[in-house]
Amino acid sequence: MTFQAPRGTVDLLADELRRWEALECSVRALAARYGYQELRTPIFEEAGLFLRVGETTDIVQKEMFTFTDRGERTLVLRPEGTSAIVRAYLEHNLHKTQGHARLFYLGPMFRAERPQAGRFRQFHQYGVESIGSHSPWVDAEVIALCVDSLKAAGVTGAELWIASMGCRADQARSAEALRERLRPHLAELCEECRSRFEKNVFRILDCKNPRCHRLAWQTTSEQEARGALQSPFLLCQACRDHFEMVQAALRLAGITFDATKVFARGLDYYTRTVFEVKVPGLGAQDAVAAGGRYDHLVEELGGPPTGAVGFAAGLERVLKAAQISVPTATTRRGLYLASPDAAQTAEVFRLVHALREQGVVALMDAEGRSLKAQFREADKLGCRWVAVLGETERQQNRIAVKDLQVGQQREVPLDRLVEEMAREARATDHQNVCG
C-alpha cells in the first residue's frame, strides 16, 4: 500500500526547509524590532469563533475543515489567524494587562480551496495583530512591517495597494447604494450572488463570475479602458481623514503605494484601511500579503470596543516571490571528516562529536567506503570543508582542510582542528543563525 500527502499539502524537504527557516528567523527578528511579541494559538478552534465573524465569506462558509470531537463539539482547523489571536487576547485579558497589544504569529492555516499553483489547503502565514489603537499611525506601522518583511525576504517588485472600506455606518450606506445599482440587474446575477444581494452585497464584488463582477463594479468597457473604476465605498469625513493620515504616514516612511486601485477583501471584519501586496509575475495567486483594520471584531468576540489592525503573509508565496527576485545561492556548510581506512573510524567519530559539541556541522562515513565515495557524499550533502584523517595526519599532527566553496586548502594542527573549525564556522556559517 502506498500513500501520498493529502491534496493541497506539501512535504518540506531539507533544502526547501532551510529557506523557510531563514524567512521565519528574519520575520521573527523584524517583528521584535517593531515591538511585536509572538503568540501561538492552537491549530484548531471552536467553529463558532470563525462563523460569527465571517459568516458570509467563502473562507468561512465553504472552505473550513470542520470536525466533531467526541464531546460533540464542532471544531475547525483554523482558516486564518486574526480571529484566533483576538480570542486569545481576550481569554488572557491582554486588553486589561497590555492595553495596546502588539502580537506576532506564524504557523499553518487550513482552507479547503481548490488547490492550484500558489493555493494550498494547508499553507502557512506569518502576521501581526496590533490590538488596542484606532490611530492611523498604527495602520502605517503594520503596513511598514509587512513591506519590510518582504524586503528582508528578498522580494522585489512588490506592489502595495491600499484602500478604505469606511466605518460600519459607511458600509451600511455603501451597501444600500450598491444594492440600488444592482437591483435592476438582479436577474442577471448568478444564483449565489442573488443570495449575497441581501446577506452581504459586497461579496458580489469578488464573485468569480465575470458578469456579476462587471455589474458589481458597474464598469463599461470605456471606463475600464480609462482605468476609471469607482470605489463602491462611500466614506464619511472621519474615515476620509483617517485614510489621508495613513497615506501621509506611509509617505514619511518612504513607502510607495497605490491608493487608486479598488479591491474587495475576502473577510467580513474589515473597516477603514485595507491593503494587499501583490507580486506581478507570481501567477494567478499573486497576493503575497494582505490585511487591514478591524475595529469591531474584539467587541463582536465579547470584548470592549477596541481598535485593531493587522496583516498576514503567505509563506509559500513569499518564498516563491523571493525566488523569482533573487535566485537562491547555494551556501555550503560544515566539515566532512573522511577516513582512508576503517582503522581511523574511532578517532574520526571522536573528532566529529567534539566538532558538533562546539557548534560545527560535522559529518563522517560510517560504512568504510572509499575516499572517492566519501568525497562524493561530502559534495552531495553540501559540505563546505573536507579533510582526510589518516595515520600520517595523526603522526605529524597536521591535517589539510579543503574549502570546497572557494577552492582553497590550508593545513591546521590536528589537535587544534576543533577549535579552528569552530572559529571558521562562526565566521562563515550564517544559515544557522536565528534572530
Ligand code: HAM
Ligand atoms: P487573507 O488575504 O485571507 O487574509 O490571507 C493572507 C495571505 O495568506 C494571502 O495574501 C496569501 O499570501 C496567503 N494565503 C491565503 N490563502 C492561501 C492559500 N489557500 N494558499 C496559500 N496561501 C494563501 C487573512 O488571512 C487575514 N487574517 C489577514 C489579516 C490579518 N487581516 C487583518 N489581520
